[in-house]
Amino acid sequence: MDIQAQKALIIEQFKQVDDISLINAIKSLLDYASKKEEEYYDIPEAHQELVMERFENVRKDPDKLLEWNEAKKTLKT
Numbered sequence: 001m002d003i004q005a006q007k008a009l010i011i012e013q014f015k016q017v018d019d020i021s022l023i024n025a026i027k028s029l030l031d032y033a034s035k036k037e038e039e040y041y042d043i044p045e046a047h048q049e050l051v052m053e054r055f056e057n058v059r060k061d062p063d064k065l066l067e068w069n070e071a072k073k074t075l076k077t
Contacts, residue, residue, distance in 0.1 A: 001009075017023055058065060066074075 014026065017026075
């Protein structure tokens, strides 16, 4: 079952709910999920600029990049 079908099924089930406590609990879960989603995508502008600067440096000189196995060797254990 794909995600859209799952959502539709949940919506239909929710329409049948008359328990206010359950409705409030579901609303709390949805509010929490919405807030977490906002936090996840809230990337400070300074961090975005740093990533773009590094991307630009690599674009100018791609030979600076290391293969993962080489980079792993440089990490402290």
